[in-house]
């Protein structure tokens with residue numbers, strides 16, 4: 001079977017840039033998201049610029065059968081993952097009691113359930129190819145987030161789970177890297193109900209999606225456990241450790257209120 005790099009959420013934002021970076025380094029890609037036209041356009045662009053022709057799998061990762069479908073589609077094409085990049089995810093801004101409960105549970109299905117299932121589903125082939133897993137968390141994973149509570153908690157899960165997986169899989173020759181971006185201008189903000197530029201745009205914390213993808217890729221090939229994208233975000237995460245949550249919670253709540261659309 002041919003080794004491939006599976007990338008979720010490749011139809012836009014950080015995922016599309018990760019796909020361009022992995023393809024530029026010679027990987028054969030499997031691109032997953034719901035918007036088929038955007039995935040196909042990216043696949044054509046990668047092939048036209050000399051990369052291997054990517055496989056497009058248009059599916060909803062929130063569905064319970066998504067991982068089984070991916071496995072079947074790969075097997076039918078004689079492909080198996082050497083690398084898995086779990087990037088698909090979304091957030092919702094607002095008070096969790098006021099936000100739609102089903103939408104928040106759908107966030108857990110995507111950000112946590114699908115990421116966990118895909119991190120575990122292909123371990124034999126990752127071991128065989130001495131490949132790895134690149135899981136996209138966020139600097140939100142380092143603190144509680146009133147005003148975006150379920151999202152922050154979902155990223156805390158990604159960070160904790162992926163760090164533990166790093167330790168479990170390292171002896172088997174599989175690297176696991178958690179990429180933690182700060183603010184990146186993508187489709188994320190409008191999906192979350194955040195004002196454009198509401199969180200950190202134009203500040204020392206903001207980076208373009210391409211730069212985040214390059215930093216993530218570099219950390220992944222070096223086998224780094226956690227990669228925080230950008231100096232401003234590294235400093236923020238470092239100093240956050242010394243701030244008691246009693247102080248941090250109102251600061252985050254204030255920031256989220258200002259960043260929200262309403």
Ligand SMILES: NC(=O)c1ccc[n+]([C@@H]2O[C@H](COP(=O)([O-])OP(=O)(O)OC[C@H]3O[C@@H](n4cnc5c(N)ncnc54)[C@H](OP(=O)(O)O)[C@@H]3O)[C@@H](O)[C@H]2O)c1
Nearest residue numbers: 009011012013014033034035061088089138184186187188
């Ligand atoms: N932008 C930021 O400021 C920021 C900061 C820290 C972390 N992150 C994280 O970075 C990752 C990528 O986000 P982004 O900023 O690039 O946002 P984005 O442009 O909105 O991209 C999100 C991607 O996830 C895919 N997706 C969403 N729901 C899906 C579903 N049910 N099934 C399959 N794919 C689905 C979307 O594709 P379809 O709509 O085509 O399905 C899209 O490709 C996320 O995990 C996010 O939490 C973002």
